[in-house]
Amino acid sequence: MTTNPSLWLRPGINTSPWPYMKFLRAVGIRNELRTLMDINATASNRKVVGSLSADRRTATFKLSLDSPLPVNEWALLFGDMVHNLRSALDSLAWELAHMDGAAPDARVRKQIYFPLCTTQAVWEAKLAGPLATVPEQFRAGLYELQPLRHPDPRDAVVLALHEFDIVDKHKSCVYASTMTHNLGAMIIDLKDSAGNKINFDPRLLSLAGPGPFEDGQPLFSVSTERPIAFASSPMNVPVQLL
Template structure:
């Protein structure tokens, strides 16, 4: 024994979530480096320019388990904090946990049971508004964790999450250097999950392709893909990496809010 003070359980859980999220990010970056989704553009008989996606690989099923482990560690970190909060005022029991509810009106009864004997802790937790309309990230973390207890948080790929448009202005005078404007990202109203091989992901109508020969503008586009949660999860079609980062940030902020009581 080195005599050092052991880390609080919630700190260990947060560290584990950070490690797993870093591992998932690295795996996804490697996946995209292999170019699993490529685009093929061809002119249709009516003159439209049709872009299709070729899908050569799908993300491994293990990523679903990895996402679930990240969610579980974050939710567990909050429960560890709840245990520590109750221990400051009373005696934790088998019902002790961090209360998160669907509706604000349900929170009072849930918190009295989850944080029994710790009225000051209940007030601090209430200050986080841990219900769906108050703190959606904490609520979503809670729901995803419940789903993962019974089935995999299915992670799917080849979801088209946006179209980037770039406009280049070549100048009016001979010798002018072309200027490329910052891209505009258009997000589709409905995200198709998953995008199937050879699916149409972008179409330029024939009329829109007609451009005067002396036009000083050129427009290019690219289709953006991401790894997303499946449609039958509490986070349908949400990109996995950014959402998990958001949930981690919400968990850390919640713990920081409660630290004065610990």
Template sequence: MESIEADRAAWAVAKIGRARQHGLELQGRLATWAAIANPRPVATISSDRLSWEVRLSKFDPPPLLEWALILGDAIHNLRAALDVLVWAHADEAGLTTGQAKSIAFPVWTDESAWNQKADRTLKGVPLDVVARIRQCQPFERPAEERSSDPLVILSDLDNRDKHRLALTTIAELHEAKWQHAVEFADEEASRRNVPPNVTVHSACLEPSALLLSGTTVDPVDRVAGNRALTWQVGIDPGNGFIGFAQLIEALASYVLTVVAHVAIGSAAAQRGEHPTG
């Protein structure tokens, strides 16, 4: 039985694998761009030497739209994995053309939607499979958790990319390591500038973006130190920023759990548990 069910899930699993390939491609493209563009902090001192600033160097901006297209492909493969899973279990021969067009993996946060639509959306699907699909529905979670269910996030991203505009990608600072020192002509001047007057600015991945700035009482001799920045690119699906790789892997892992639960029937299914526990 398990081998038959696994065969039915093969195309769904292949699509999950394809989504993960897109995730690896995005990581590779980001690394290649970062190596070539090399955005780095650059310190300068004003002409009167009473202020200084650290800005990002000039570089070619990241191709965020191109990366959004790859992300969209990954999202579509994951959403399609759920739909083909349902199709693999449906008795297509017993469906009319209109009924066949309605077959899909439902993602509902309201149980009333299931009660009203499940018979049409899952027509021709064996009852035990329907029962396991129901166990995966977001409405099986507590009300306050439903909007953050991975299937809800996946479906929302899929609909946004298909029917609206490209997914809005964001580049933000992931980590900053500073060994920063403002040096003066002598010790007396150094003491007069304690504590330092320094402003930390919001970091965005744009050429010449301002990172740090400061003013002094005495002329600055030089701005020294080592500065290392790490950037990450991702989106905000509605509950905070998440990097491309992390998002795709989190959704892929969850969809794979759902596929196994529905197609093969796991111990969780036998206990009547939600896939996430």
């Protein structure tokens, strides 16, 4: 980030506040989504329940839900957040192209949007065309955000943002997944028929990995040498939106 004040964009002072307003709207929607997810986690009756194999030497833990997650409602907010972020970038490019009274060629005005260049040649073509009027001091900032600056352009955040925005126009792009990929987060209580705690080798703990956040979804299982009479887990299973 530049520390030169002459290279700063000041919403409402040297540029329109609209791009920053779109960004702030996205932040607000993100906070709303996070709050709704937290309320759901607090109010719902999510549990992890254990079941035993026939030989009682393997306990399988599954997710238990009293009601489905409101994923479609969350997806609406997520899509709105993504759209506002993408719009913020496009409106930023528009403002930069019109700074200080600049008048882009009428033939390229409809092509003025935030570029997503995966090669240097495409970037240079944008500078020679729709972004030709962007002040020189702001071109470096746009360039640093281009996918071509990423080790693998296909994994660039701005490209993923664009693709999410496109997908959201046609269908939900959000799915709820379980997050049980961390051994350190496992809380397991195993007891034998006498009520004694059963210790187990962590290497015998098998994680199901990400899966649909739905009732009955397997989370993990553990095997022991001693027969298991009681298996429980008070752990909380966080939701991951994909």
